Amino acid sequence: MTRIADALQIERQAALRAFNTFGLSATAHALVHIRDEADVQSVVNHPELGRLPKLILGGGSNIILTRDPAAVVLRVEVPGRALVEQRDDAFIIEAGAGENWHDLVAWTLAQGWPGLENLALIPGTVGAAPIQNIGAYGVELAQRFESLDAVDLMTGRKVTLNARACSFGYRDSVFKHDLRGKSVITRVRLKLPRPWRPVLGYFDLERRMAESGNTAPDAQTIFDWVCSIRRAKLPDPQKIGNVGSFFKNPVVTEDQCRDIIARDPRVVHYALADGSFKLAAGWLIDACGWKGKTIGHAGVYEQHALVLVNRGGASGAEVLTLARAIQESVYGRFGIRLEPEPLMI
Numbered sequence: 001m002t003r004i005a006d007a008l009q010i011e012r013q014a015a016l017r018a019f020n021t022f023g024l025s026a027t028a029h030a031l032v033h034i035r036d037e038a039d040v041q042s043v044v045n046h047p048e049l050g051r052l053p054k055l056i057l058g059g060g061s062n063i064i065l066t067r068d069p070a071a072v073v074l075r076v077e078v079p080g081r082a083l084v085e086q087r088d089d090a091f092i093i094e095a096g097a098g099e100n101w102h103d104l105v106a107w108t109l110a111q112g113w114p115g116l117e118n119l120a121l122i123p124g125t126v127g128a129a130p131i132q133n134i135g136a137y138g139v140e141l142a143q144r145f146e147s148l149d150a151v152d153l154m155t156g157r158k159v160t161l162n163a164r165a166c167s168f169g170y171r172d173s174v175f176k177h178d179l180r181g182k183s184v185i186t187r188v189r190l191k192l193p194r195p196w197r198p199v200l201g202y203f204d205l206e207r208r209m210a211e212s213g214n215t216a217p218d219a220q221t222i223f224d225w226v227c228s229i230r231r232a233k234l235p236d237p238q239k240i241g242n243v244g245s246f247f248k249n250p251v252v253t254e255d256q257c258r259d260i261i262a263r264d265p266r267v268v269h270y271a272l273a274d275g276s277f278k279l280a281a282g283w284l285i286d287a288c289g290w291k292g293k294t295i296g297h298a299g300v301y302e303q304h305a306l307v308l309v310n311r312g313g314a315s316g317a318e319v320l321t322l323a324r325a326i327q328e329s330v331y332g333r334f335g336i337r338l339e340p341e342p343l344m345i
């Protein structure tokens, strides 16, 4: 590791395997540890690194490295969390982009500021949470979002963006479009509503309520339920490499949905408020017979067809081959193109 200027930490030929939860081997020709906004600005102004392309990396839980990145890797490690404002309608907390998301959720609960419990146990960093507007068990980040700070990778200028500027959608935001790869998010502010109200409409949570007889769970109970449901359903990336859901649930028009139901009336679908329909991608993949299948060392998780896993020593090429084969068979049977959720490098 070399230190240049004001302690900018640069690693050369850095192994990335430990930095992505699928456990894919790749090497960064240069990896810079980003501890604050000044580090991003130092990279922008750096005589060598400044003009090279950049890849922003958080916890690596939504990234598939199919090759060595042709870019300088900026690993975001900005620390810190604090209550910054106490309003009548909300607690406003601020967290550094490098903080672990789940630890932040647990910390807010321990402080007596509930509101994030449905988003427990989502791997990754705080700074990546706005990128795809993380969501689970009936809550999306957008519903708890106040604003964020980011540094522009061309100019080094710091900006603050509110929810409107982030254009959040289903697993989507401006950071997947106009600002894709262009800004490093350094801090995120969240608003935790007062008074707190539980979000319990999700099927698995309703079942927990029925099983436990607890129809008015507090935030800690919801947190515990979400953690135990997730542990039972999803592979632990520490033990089996994965990136959670590999494909987005496709959103289709009413006509398209009717066409798919005609192909198979059992298709799992949900009506959305705008008249479109969301299809369960896991169901489509399962219906094509993929659950438990393996190509090379990459496979489809036995308990959840939407999750691709590393069976040990998988290469990026094997993951790509498996993902493409799944896309082709789902398209062939249902006429639907599945879109990968993680960033594919």
Ligand SMILES: Cc1cc2nc3c(=O)[nH]c(=O)nc-3n(C[C@H](O)[C@H](O)[C@H](O)COP(=O)(O)OP(=O)(O)OC[C@H]3O[C@@H](n4cnc5c(N)ncnc54)[C@H](O)[C@@H]3O)c2cc1C
Binding pocket: 021, 055, 056, 057, 058, 059, 060, 061, 062, 063, 076, 097, 122, 123, 124, 125, 126, 127, 128, 129, 131, 132, 133, 134, 135, 136, 175, 183, 184, 185, 186, 234, 235, 236, 237, 242, 243, 244, 245, 343
């Ligand atoms: C077991 C498992 C379960 C999961 N469950 C869910 C779930 O329920 N809901 C859900 O929404 N997601 C889920 N995910 C996906 C993943 O946890 C989230 O997308 C998470 O927000 C990714 O965080 P990360 O720090 O690992 O991001 P990374 O994988 O490092 O990066 C993801 C993307 O964000 C960009 N990025 C990262 N940090 C920054 C930053 N500071 N500034 C700008 N760009 C940045 C990267 O360039 C990349 O495009 C799951 C993943 C796993 C492995």
